[in-house]
Amino acid sequence: MGKILVTGAAGFIGSHTVDFLLAEGHKVIGVDNFRTGRKGNLSRAVDSRDFSLHELDVSAPGALGGLVGVERPDAIIHLAALVSVQESMTNPALNFSLNVQATHLVAEAARTHGVGRVVFASSAAIYGDAPEQPAREAGEKSPVSPYGAAKLASEALLLGHGATFGFTVRCQRYFNVYGPRQDPSSPYSGVISIFAKRYREGRGVTIYGDGRQTRDFIAVGDVARANAIAATRANLFSGAANICTGRETSLLDLAEIFGRYLPASPLPEHAPARSGDILRSLGDPGKAAAEMGFTANVRVADGLAALIAESAEVVVT
Ligand SMILES: NC(=O)c1ccc[n+]([C@@H]2O[C@H](COP(=O)([O-])OP(=O)(O)OC[C@H]3O[C@@H](n4cnc5c(N)ncnc54)[C@H](O)[C@@H]3O)[C@@H](O)[C@H]2O)c1
Known part of the structure; x- marks a missing residue:
């Protein structure tokens, strides 16, 4: 192990x-500075004697490198980031620090201490408005936010380091991840977590634009499994692959599924489209299947049912 x-x-x-x-x-070995994460998310993990948690800022020079030098892990899964696209637009300097500088420090920690593999949380945001549907890894990358640009730059930084200094890098281009523990508090959070919270509270949802915008929603359990495969499967080569389902779901579809499970809910309201919203997002899952043997298992309707059933306040009939 x-x-x-x-x-x-x-x-x-x-x-x-x-x-x-x-x-x-x-x-x-868990690392976090609790900028957006919560200790409560690790309530199960902290009971394990195989888990340790370290509070540090990955973007602070020397901090992660010191820990990696002591622990000598076989692999690093680098997920820490400024995760809000909107915040990357209002604070590009912070985006650079948390999403580019931090990645460089991860790459340096791996080089300095001989870590064999780095797995990186990249994003479908690198494709921008995705001229090609479904988005394929070799296709055009035209990020439309500092966040997307930083993810693309981070892939290049890590792959370059890995090729030069001899470690494997897997860049995981997550599409829209949803599931338990997703924080619905920000208006730019994952749409499913916002919908789930509002439906749970018996309130309707607001759909920006006509609701026909689509996303490739992938359950967080599938993403966790993809991360584990990328970090631990023997004989993987460096590369980037979409972590997606290859299926499109529109916001209207989501509202319809929630309405089916919670029929007493008010109908969705519509509001003008928000600037910068991507209209269509769909990934081709073939490369992850071919290179890592990863295929997403959970269909959106089942993932939503599980998410709704998890809530004590809601009885699914
Ligand atoms: N959720 C999605 O749909 C999605 C899609 C594509 C990519 N991603 C990427 O996946 C990764 C995880 O996202 P998430 O949705 O779990 O977000 P999250 O906010 O729940 O997790 C990010 C974690 O990183 C921590 N963190 C931030 N900056 C840090 C720093 N400098 N040092 C140490 N810890 C720091 C936060 O406290 C938080 O616990 C991110 O890199 C994100 O960009 C997420």
Whole structure:
């Protein structure tokens, strides 16, 4: 079994990745500065003697490198980031620090201490408004936000370091991830977490634009499994692959599914489209299947049912 260091461990995807790795029998070193993550997300993990948690800022020079030098993990899964596209537009300097500088420090920590593999949380945002549908890895990349640009730059930084200094890099281009522990408090959070919260509270949702905009929604359990495969499967080559389902769901579809499970809910309201919103997002999952043997298992209707059923306030009939 391996020893895996996870940055952003207390976050949404990070905490599920930690739980998955522990369940598979790995030792896990969690790193977080709790900027957006919560200790409560790791309530299961902290009971494991195979888990340790370290509070540090990955973007602070020397901080992660010091820990990696002591722990000597087999792999680093780098998920810590400024995750809000909107915040990257209002604060590009912070985006550079948390999403580019931090990645460079991860690459340097891997080089300096001989870490064999780095897995990076990239994003469908690197494709921009995705002229090609479904988006394929070799296709055009035209990020339309500092966030997307930083993810693309980070892929290049890591792949360049890996090729030069001899470690494997897997860039995981997540599409829209949803599931338990996703924070619905920001208006720019994942749309499913916002919808779930509002439906749970018996309130209707607001759909910006005509609601025909689509996303490739992938369940967080599938993403955690993809991270574990990328970090631990033997004989993987460096590269980038979409982590997606290959299926499109519109916001109107989502509202319809929630309405089916919670029929007493008010109908959605419509508001003008928000600037910068991507109209269509769909990924081709073939490369992740071919290179890592990863295929998403959970269909959106099932993932939503599980999310709704998790809530004590709601009885699914
Ligand atoms: N959620 C999605 O749909 C999605 C899609 C594409 C890519 N991603 C990427 O996946 C990763 C995880 O996202 P998430 O949705 O779990 O968000 P999240 O906010 O729940 O997790 C990010 C974690 O990183 C921590 N963090 C931030 N800056 C840090 C720093 N400098 N040092 C240490 N810890 C720091 C936060 O406290 C948080 O726990 C991010 O890199 C994000 O860009 C997410």
